[in-house]
Amino acid sequence: MEQPHALLVASPGLGHLIPILELGNRLSSVLNIRVTVLAVTSGSSSLAETEAIRAVVARGTCEVTELPSVDIDHFVEPDATVFTKIVEKMRATKPVVQDAVKLMTQKPTVMIVDFLGTGMMSIADDVGMAKYVYVASHAWFLAVLVYLPVLDKVVEGEYIDIEEPMKIPGCRPVGADDIMETMLDRSNRHYRECVRCGEEIPMSDGVLVNTWEELQGNTLAALMEDGELSRVMKVPVYAIGPIVRSNQPTKKPNSIFEWLDKQRERSVLYVCLGSGGTLSLEQTIELACGLELSGQSFLWVLRKPTSYLGESSNDDDLVSVGLPEGFLDRTRGMGLVVTQWAPQVEILSHGSIGGFLSHCGWSSVLESLTQGVPIVAWPLYAEQWMNATFLTEEIGVAVRTSELPSKRVISREEVASLVRKVMGEEDEEGRKVRAKAEEVRVSSERAWTQGGSSHSSLLEWAKRCCLLSFTNNT
Numbered sequence: 001m002e003q004p005h006a007l008l009v010a011s012p013g014l015g016h017l018i019p020i021l022e023l024g025n026r027l028s029s030v031l032n033i034r035v036t037v038l039a040v041t042s043g044s045s046s047l048a049e050t051e052a053i054r055a056v057v058a059r060g061t062c063e064v065t066e067l068p069s070v071d072i073d074h075f076v077e078p079d080a081t082v083f084t085k086i087v088e089k090m091r092a093t094k095p096v097v098q099d100a101v102k103l104m105t106q107k108p109t110v111m112i113v114d115f116l117g118t119g120m121m122s123i124a125d126d127v128g129m130a131k132y133v134y135v136a137s138h139a140w141f142l143a144v145l146v147y148l149p150v151l152d153k154v155v156e157g158e159y160i161d162i163e164e165p166m167k168i169p170g171c172r173p174v175g176a177d178d179i180m181e182t183m184l185d186r187s188n189r190h191y192r193e194c195v196r197c198g199e200e201i202p203m204s205d206g207v208l209v210n211t212w213e214e215l216q217g218n219t220l221a222a223l224m225e226d227g228e229l230s231r232v233m234k235v236p237v238y239a240i241g242p243i244v245r246s247n248q249p250t251k252k253p254n255s256i257f258e259w260l261d262k263q264r265e266r267s268v269l270y271v272c273l274g275s276g277g278t279l280s281l282e283q284t285i286e287l288a289c290g291l292e293l294s295g296q297s298f299l300w301v302l303r304k305p306t307s308y309l310g311e312s313s314n315d316d317d318l319v320s321v322g323l324p325e326g327f328l329d330r331t332r333g334m335g336l337v338v339t340q341w342a343p344q345v346e347i348l349s350h351g352s353i354g355g356f357l358s359h360c361g362w363s364s365v366l367e368s369l370t371q372g373v374p375i376v377a378w379p380l381y382a383e384q385w386m387n388a389t390f391l392t393e394e395i396g397v398a399v400r401t402s403e404l405p406s407k408r409v410i411s412r413e414e415v416a417s418l419v420r421k422v423m424g425e426e427d428e429e430g431r432k433v434r435a436k437a438e439e440v441r442v443s444s445e446r447a448w449t450q451g452g453s454s455h456s457s458l459l460e461w462a463k464r465c466c467l468l469s470f471t472n473n474t
């Protein structure tokens with residue numbers, strides 16, 4: 001009998017590619033099935049994507065094919081958002097995926113596509129494969145996304161102008177500060193694509209979501225058990241998280257880890273705003289001064305301030321243009337600033353890290369929570385605002401300012417106060433947040449033990465897809 005074969009299709013961008021590659025690894029190692037990943041990459045800026053692919057190929061768990069980049073410039077406006085560009089790229093690449101599937105000598109049993117590529121699902125129908133969607137985010141995000149077509153019909157005007165938080169059946173309501181970037185302007189094409197995505201997800205055979213039962217039991221129940229939301233969702237939802245990149249000790253650059261090795265346990269705040277997050281020059285300076293004022297040790301992955309984005313500068317320039325005068329001298333010994341791509345998973349799993357100032361991209365959040373590291377939430381764009389609310393208000397593993405950092409400049413005093421809260425041994429709120437982060441770490445580990453909620457959920461999905469013939473885990 002042939003080994004079952006899963007085909008995974010990744011959208012461009014590291015925030016989409018890495019979760020799909022990691023899902024592929026997990027399917028291969030837990031289910032002992034063959035996994036092929038077709039990666040639609042960004043094209044020009046895909047160096048980091050190629051690196052991520054190379055790392056997975058080296059592990060030997062999945063076959064990965066980087067698809068040729070299809071040019072979309074002639075039908076996407078130059079100022080189109082990243083979201084729209086990704087959706088368009090996926091649409092334009094569909095014939096390439098179709099051809100790649102036709103050429104496969106072993107037909108896949110099941111196709112799993114990133115949620116921005118739901119338009120690819122008809123390829124599965126054409127060849128008689130089951131089709132699933134992977135949402136590498138949390139269940140509240142999935143709930144809002146699939147409920148968006150309903151909101152679209154019943155709500156008048158812009159969501160952002162509504163005073164009362166919007167009700168999502170069985171879930172936390174969506175307040176003004178949680179509104180996803182895609183929902184801000186309903187006349188925008190970006191928003192229409194998002195509604196279409198919400199309509200198409202329930203046309204799949206089911207959804208895999210990167211969260212776990214103990215973290216979001218109520219929201220998952222609203223999606224799956226009989227009720228208004230599950231009637232919209234229509235198809236089964238499998239919570240199979242947390243799936244994050246594993247620590248790869250051999251990849252550590254020495255300067256960072258030599259420095260971390262010298263720091264006290266849980267004493268360093270790690271500061272990183274994801275693969276694309278940047279701040280204004282004014283905010284970069286306030287953040288720098290706030291870190292200094294807090295008196296806490298920090299490791300900061302510094303990116304070019306937005307006003308310098310178009311200009312070419314080397315890393316030394318970046319430090320000199322982006323930081324207040326004398327900052328590096330004054331914080332020598334107390335802080336380390338790096339400008340290169342940081343090995344985030346390895347950093348977060350280092351014993352000296354005690355907190356993470358993060359833009360709250362879901363991969364970063366999971367990488368932090370699986371290490372029990374509490375968060376200073378600094379959401380910048382996309383669904384990060386929702387993520388920050390979820391982490392602070394619902395789970396209690398993060399602190400944040402009362403106003404969104406993307407809406408005004410956060411002063412150095414506020415930065416220092418947030419940092420001290422999460423890191424300071426005396427702060428009562430900080431103590432609670434740290435204890436909760438440790439609790440979540442334990443539950444995240446439990447979810448993936450034999451018989452744990454996510455492990456069982458993956459096996460249930462595999463059984464439904466007839467993928468279990470080779471597994472040792474039945």
Ligand code: UDP
Binds near residue numbers: 344345362364
């Ligand atoms: N990342 C990293 N080094 C960096 C910046 C980011 O390894 O210097 C990784 C991070 O570990 C995570 C991914 O890039 O896996 C970012 O994904 P996330 O969903 O957090 O945010 P996005 O960048 O997609 O907004």
